[in-house]
Amino acid sequence: MRAQGVALDFILATGDLAFSGNPNEYKLVASFFDELADATDVPKERIFCIPGNHDVDRERQRLCFQGARSALTSPNAVDPLLAPDDNLATLTTRQEAYREFQEVYFGAQERIATQDGLAYVSKLALDDITIAVVGLNSAWLSEGGDSDHGNLVVGERQVINALGAANSLRPHIVIGMAHHPLHLLREFDRNAVTRHIAECCDFFHCGHLHQPEARGVGFDASACLMVAAGASFETRESQNAYSIVTLHLLGGTRKLTTVQYNPGQGGFVFSKEETFPIRLSPASACTVGELGEAIAAFDLATKPHSYYLAALLLEQKAEVPLPGQGGHVFGTFAVLQGLPEDDFHRKTVAFLRFKNALAVFSGRRPLTDILSQHGQAVSVYGAELVTRCKSDQVLAERLARQDADVRSLCGVQPQETFAADLFADLAAAHEWELLREQAERQLASPNPVVVRRARQMLALAMAHAPEEADRRNAVRQYQALVAEGLAEPADSARLAALLHGLGELDAAKQLLRESLEVAPPGVFATLVELGQRLVAETGDRALRQLLETAKARRGNHD
Numbered sequence: 001m002r003a004q005g006v007a008l009d010f011i012l013a014t015g016d017l018a019f020s021g022n023p024n025e026y027k028l029v030a031s032f033f034d035e036l037a038d039a040t041d042v043p044k045e046r047i048f049c050i051p052g053n054h055d056v057d058r059e060r061q062r063l064c065f066q067g068a069r070s071a072l073t074s075p076n077a078v079d080p081l082l083a084p085d086d087n088l089a090t091l092t093t094r095q096e097a098y099r100e101f102q103e104v105y106f107g108a109q110e111r112i113a114t115q116d117g118l119a120y121v122s123k124l125a126l127d128d129i130t131i132a133v134v135g136l137n138s139a140w141l142s143e144g145g146d147s148d149h150g151n152l153v154v155g156e157r158q159v160i161n162a163l164g165a166a167n168s169l170r171p172h173i174v175i176g177m178a179h180h181p182l183h184l185l186r187e188f189d190r191n192a193v194t195r196h197i198a199e200c201c202d203f204f205h206c207g208h209l210h211q212p213e214a215r216g217v218g219f220d221a222s223a224c225l226m227v228a229a230g231a232s233f234e235t236r237e238s239q240n241a242y243s244i245v246t247l248h249l250l251g252g253t254r255k256l257t258t259v260q261y262n263p264g265q266g267g268f269v270f271s272k273e274e275t276f277p278i279r280l281s282p283a284s285a286c287t288v289g290e291l292g293e294a295i296a297a298f299d300l301a302t303k304p305h306s307y308y309l310a311a312l313l314l315e316q317k318a319e320v321p322l323p324g325q326g327g328h329v330f331g332t333f334a335v336l337q338g339l340p341e342d343d344f345h346r347k348t349v350a351f352l353r354f355k356n357a358l359a360v361f362s363g364r365r366p367l368t369d370i371l372s373q374h375g376q377a378v379s380v381y382g383a384e385l386v387t388r389c390k391s392d393q394v395l396a397e398r399l400a401r402q403d404a405d406v407r408s409l410c411g412v413q414p415q416e417t418f419a420a421d422l423f424a425d426l427a428a429a430h431e432w433e434l435l436r437e438q439a440e441r442q443l444a445s446p447n448p449v450v451v452r453r454a455r456q457m458l459a460l461a462m463a464h465a466p467e468e469a470d471r472r473n474a475v476r477q478y479q480a481l482v483a484e485g486l487a488e489p490a491d492s493a494r495l496a497a498l499l500h501g502l503g504e505l506d507a508a509k510q511l512l513r514e515s516l517e518v519a520p521p522g523v524f525a526t527l528v529e530l531g532q533r534l535v536a537e538t539g540d541r542a543l544r545q546l547l548e549t550a551k552a553r554r555g556n557h558d
Helices: 025-040 062-071 075-081 086-105 156-167 187-200 288-298 300-313 333-337 343-361 367-374 376-391 393-409 418-428 432-442 448-463 468-483 489-501 505-516 521-538 541-557
Strands: 011-013 047-049 120-126 129-135 173-177 203-206 213-216 225-228 241-248 253-262 267-277 320-324 327-331
Touching: 011 025, 025 047, 025 086, 047 129, 062 086, 075 156, 075 187, 120 156, 129 156, 156 173, 156 187, 173 187, 225 253, 288 300, 288 367, 288 376, 288 393, 300 343, 300 376, 300 393, 320 333, 320 343, 320 393, 327 333, 327 393, 333 343, 343 367, 343 376, 367 376, 376 393, 393 432, 418 432, 418 448, 432 448, 448 468, 448 489, 468 489, 489 505, 489 521, 505 521, 505 541, 521 541
Parallel strands: 011 047, 129 173, 173 203, 203 225
Antiparallel strands: 120 129, 213 225, 241 253, 253 267, 320 327
16 A cells, blocks of 8 residues: 555554463564554554453453452442552553553653553644544453453543543544443443543544444534444454545545455455545634634625624534525525535535634634635635625625624624625616615614615615605705714715705705815815806805815815
8 A cells, every 4th residue: 555655644453452461472463563564654653552352361360350340330439440549450450461562562652641540642743733542441341252241341530531631732633442342331331431432532443343334423423433443363264454544624524444355356455435524623713803804804805794704614603595495594504414415505515614724723824824725615605605695685684694793792893795885886877766775675784884874875866866855855864964973075965966956055055165175085076066056056256265265275285
């Protein structure tokens, strides 16, 4: 496989290294690992092993073992033993040869031993990924054979101590391993141990049954994956097999390839390949606000929805838009997975997978770099949402509310959304009826910036209505904006022109006088033109002098 370009990072050997836990047997184990390290180019410091029932010397401490088997029937009995105390030390002398082999042969391997001495944790750093390998001892109360089934105990305390040590390393991936499958444990121990492993581990590797398989632990296939190993006998009776796990964090997948010996072909062949999803914990090194601003800076087109997108990626929001009959509905990722796959489905999945890049790199690289290198799916999905909002106003409004909610929680002033672009397009096209309709709908927006813009656009649309009643209503709308301090200079100019058109010349001239000095260049020119018409119609010399003075002052300033 090395000749074919396959490079392995580390190796897990899930127990039964020897046959009867005899010291002489570990000389063969050492030679096997020497050959394995040479064949794979994996140093022995990256070969991790745990004891199995064949690593127990059953001739030692027989009475101690039998007494323990009889007494350890509840958590209350097991926990004091794992304190630890002399009784545990006496019992584990049955694994003494294995322990000596592990300490000597893997002496250069960095391991954090738990207080009870049963388990250990090792840290692997591969590129930017931190992996915690948790080796659990499931064989300390074993003797082998059918008598072990339903009588084994790992001990909840052993698992808690080991996983606590692993979590202190802040790993991206936690790999648990024990020789025995969890269903062989005593019921009181099985439930507790399985729960901790399912909650804290991304993988759980075991052996014992000599039959390779993989399945999810619990009900969530994207959580902990249990991988049962094959066997490596010197004979062919058990169909020797091993498994290769390929983890693609950014793609959110883990692939399990089983390689099995085929007597007919006289060699090992790839016999099975399965792919499972993986869900990493959301990044904790950045906030929704930081990510929202980074997404908006990365791609300006995403700005109307950037905080909502950030909340989805950091799992502060759970529902995404899904195509429905005549529009869009919102549903969770689980709902999305049940829908037929199409282009929008693929874009949504690719976007949500970006959270894996955040989980891996956030806190280690700037958000701008992460987005630049891995954020193409964010841009594509953001552009898709903008396109869909243009043809589905209900979707646009719901996304605006979602984004405004997130901004509000982050203490950030809500930003103008897709509605602002729509208003501008309709006004430029003089689609006054449509502008009025859309502005009235946006008056209920939770985004105060959008509401202000909607009021301005409603007044503008009514100002162009043929009915005088609508135009007078527009005057009242503009006057309310001015009174509340929400009017822009262009609003004042529009109000002055509207008053002029309605014959309220004195009111138009008064507003012009108040607005002329503070108007920006474009609005100033509009006001001067209106003022000149008013001078021509009324002969107001004072207004003419005001216009001349304002033009001279503005010209000198320029």
